[in-house]
Amino acid sequence: xxxxxxxxxxxxxxxxxxxxxxxxxxxxxxxxxxxxxxxxxxxxxxxxxxxxxxxxxxxxxxxxxxxxxxxxxxxxxxxxxxxxxxxxxxxxxxxxxxxxxxxxxxxxxxx
Amino acid sequence: xxxxxxxxxxxxxxxxxxxxxxxxxxxxxxxxxxxxxxxxxxxxxxxxxxxxxxxxxxxxxxxxxxxxxxxxxxxxxxxxxxxxxxxxxxxxxxxxxxxxxxxxxxxxxxxxxxxxxxxxxxxxxxxxxxxxxxxxxxxxxxxxxxxxxxxxxxxxxxxxxxxxxxxxxxxxxxxxxxxxxxxxxxxxxxxxxxxxxxxxxxxxxxxxxxxxxxxxxxxxxxxxxxxxxxxxxxxxxxxxxxxxxxxxxxxxxxxxxxxxxxxxxxxxxxxxxxxxxxxxxxxxxxxxxxxxxxxxxxxxxxxxxxxxxxxxxxxxxxxxxxxxxxxxxxxxxxxxxxxxxxxxxxxxxxxxxxxxxxxxxxxxxxxxxxxxxxxxxxxxxxxxxxxxxxxxxxxxxxxxxxxxxxxxxxxxxxxxxxxxxxxxxxxxxxxxxxxxxxxxxxxxxxxxxxxxxxxxxxxxxxxxxxxxxxxxxxxxxxxxxxxxxxxxxxxxxxxxxxxxxx
Numbered sequence: 001x002x003x004x005x006x007x008x009x010x011x012x013x014x015x016x017x018x019x020x021x022x023x024x025x026x027x028x029x030x031x032x033x034x035x036x037x038x039x040x041x042x043x044x045x046x047x048x049x050x051x052x053x054x055x056x057x058x059x060x061x062x063x064x065x066x067x068x069x070x071x072x073x074x075x076x077x078x079x080x081x082x083x084x085x086x087x088x089x090x091x092x093x094x095x096x097x098x099x100x101x102x103x104x105x106x107x108x109x110x111x
Numbered sequence: 112x113x114x115x116x117x118x119x120x121x122x123x124x125x126x127x128x129x130x131x132x133x134x135x136x137x138x139x140x141x142x143x144x145x146x147x148x149x150x151x152x153x154x155x156x157x158x159x160x161x162x163x164x165x166x167x168x169x170x171x172x173x174x175x176x177x178x179x180x181x182x183x184x185x186x187x188x189x190x191x192x193x194x195x196x197x198x199x200x201x202x203x204x205x206x207x208x209x210x211x212x213x214x215x216x217x218x219x220x221x222x223x224x225x226x227x228x229x230x231x232x233x234x235x236x237x238x239x240x241x242x243x244x245x246x247x248x249x250x251x252x253x254x255x256x257x258x259x260x261x262x263x264x265x266x267x268x269x270x271x272x273x274x275x276x277x278x279x280x281x282x283x284x285x286x287x288x289x290x291x292x293x294x295x296x297x298x299x300x301x302x303x304x305x306x307x308x309x310x311x312x313x314x315x316x317x318x319x320x321x322x323x324x325x326x327x328x329x330x331x332x333x334x335x336x337x338x339x340x341x342x343x344x345x346x347x348x349x350x351x352x353x354x355x356x357x358x359x360x361x362x363x364x365x366x367x368x369x370x371x372x373x374x375x376x377x378x379x380x381x382x383x384x385x386x387x388x389x390x391x392x393x394x395x396x397x398x399x400x401x402x403x404x405x406x407x408x409x410x411x412x413x414x415x416x417x418x419x420x421x422x423x424x425x426x427x428x429x430x431x432x433x434x435x436x437x438x439x440x441x442x443x444x445x446x447x448x449x450x451x452x453x454x455x456x457x458x459x460x461x462x463x464x465x466x467x468x469x470x471x472x473x474x475x476x477x478x479x480x481x482x483x484x485x486x487x488x489x490x491x492x493x494x495x496x497x498x499x500x501x502x503x504x505x506x507x508x509x510x511x512x513x514x515x516x517x518x519x520x521x522x523x524x525x526x527x528x529x530x531x532x533x534x535x536x537x538x539x540x541x542x543x544x545x546x547x548x549x550x551x552x553x554x555x556x557x558x559x560x561x562x563x564x565x566x567x568x569x570x571x572x573x574x575x576x577x578x579x580x581x582x583x584x585x586x587x588x589x590x591x592x593x594x595x596x597x598x599x600x601x602x603x604x605x606x607x608x609x610x611x612x613x
Contacts, residue, residue: 032290036297040297046304046305050307072259079267086286093277
């Protein structure tokens with residue numbers, strides 16, 4: 001019988017694996033952003049597992065990691081918002097949003 | 112499980128001021144009107160410099176770290192701020208570079224009183240202050256989760272700076288930068304979760320006492336350092352840096368290249384020398400150094416091949432960052448009693464400082480040259496010497512530091528790294544340092560050669576540059592040169608507060 005902590009741990013590992021795969025290998029930026037959110041969720045569950053194990057004081061559940069997860073969620077939300085805003089601007093500027101690599105060498109405006 | 116308590120020192124409240132002052136500036140910009148962004152920044156910048164100098168004076172006078180415990184709550188529950196010799200050095204460096212950048216940016220990001228307010232000046236000044244707050248938090252924070260939040264703040268301030276002018280390429284560069292940075296922060300956070308699960312604290316001093324040499328700790332530190340490597344643009348995770356730093360406006364590039372990439376490296380230093388159970392893993396140290404060597408060689412060659420001045424400088428940033436990673440095996444193999452008394456460690460830190468000054472000056476000089484000529488193609492730089500001679504001189508002086516020619520901070524730094532490499536028989540590292548110097552000389556002289564050529568017949572000057580802007584850039588380059596007169600030995604100041612952590 002697998003313990004609930006181990007189950008959560010495996011869940012977290014699975015989410016991290018899916019997220020990393022998407023973030024590294026998907027060519028479309030929107031999917032990368034979603035993959036980042038999956039990756040983040042996996043990490044937050046890791047914190048939940050740490051809380052459950054109550055490593056700090058042998059409590060039933062340690063509250064500190066939960067506080068960290070809340071902060072982490074806020075940060076991940078902000079990151080998603082910035083990424084989506086950038087994507088929208090990119091889409092408005094026309095053309096594909098795929099990452100083309102280095103900037104256009106023909107363009108010689110000063111930057 | 113009660114890690115040693117921190118005792119707040121007398122001047123500790125200044126540390127809070129150092130972090131809060133830029134935030135107050137940011138809020139003031141929103142409260143008092145966006146038109147006043149520049150004037151508010153000019154109040155906050157010298158103020159922050161004074162605070163950083165006051166903390167440095169305090170540390171130098173007392174010979175001990177300045178500490179502040181937030182709200183009187185001791186770690187592991189509370190958070191401590193602590194300024195040791197190294198963090199104070201970097202805080203002063205940050206303040207100096209930001210003040211200089213602020214002066215030079217006056218021309219590009221002012222809001223004239225007779226015009227409607229534009230968005231980019233307001234955003235620029237707000238983000239510069241945001242960056243400053245994040246950098247100071249990184250240098251002072253003693254809690255790994257606190258450092259994570261500071262790193263995120265840094266990313267969110269740095270990414271919009273990249274795409275300030277809203278051109279399509281810069282938007283793409285910013286997005287790519289953001290995605291790399293996000294992978295980095297998630298890996299870092301995962302490592303932090305593992306460490307918390309294993310030790311129940313994320314306080315640096317507490318972890319230092321508790322850290323065991325086991326699998327969980329190694330995996331956690333490995334994940335964190337890998338994440339930070341992506342943020343610090345170590346080869347092969349440097350792909351985001353050149354387009355991002357080259358696409359940003361020159362004033363922003365200077366801050367990004369000089370300071371922002373140094374923050375994750377600073378946290379790697381903290382993890383490696385303050386948290387990791389000693390002796391650290393020799394193989395990991397060698398691997399970091401090999402990646403550093405790859406950075407130096409590969410990106411120096413790439414810099415040599417660039418047609419655009421700013422892209423060349425950006426590739427040179429990655430190459431110069433590679434030198435920083437050479438210090439890990441050198442500090443380990445040294446027979447100095449502690450890492451920070453070794454020549455390799457000191458050389459690495461000096462490289463960090465001198466590169467920050469030299470690169471800020473170089474990017475700003477490139478910005479002024481581009482403003483005066485209307486383009487930054489290296490091929491057509493002829494005539495730059497006749498239009499902006501001081502900027503070209505600053506570029507050359509900063510170049511001395513990158514090449515490692517005397518007299519310059521880069522010379523002393525590279526000489527120390529080279530000495531450490533030969534003393535510890537790391538011949539590959541020594542060879543890479545020498546090769547890197549030759550390659551840097553090639554790309555710097557390639558630019559100087561063109562810039563000093565006589566102007567062609569159809570040469571036209573696009574804009575005249577006020578003298579104070581050029582002199583500020585020269586001042587930064589001279590700072591990088593003056594660093595070359597420090598004694599060739601480990602400095603006691605950098606080690607303050609690191610011996611016998613609390």
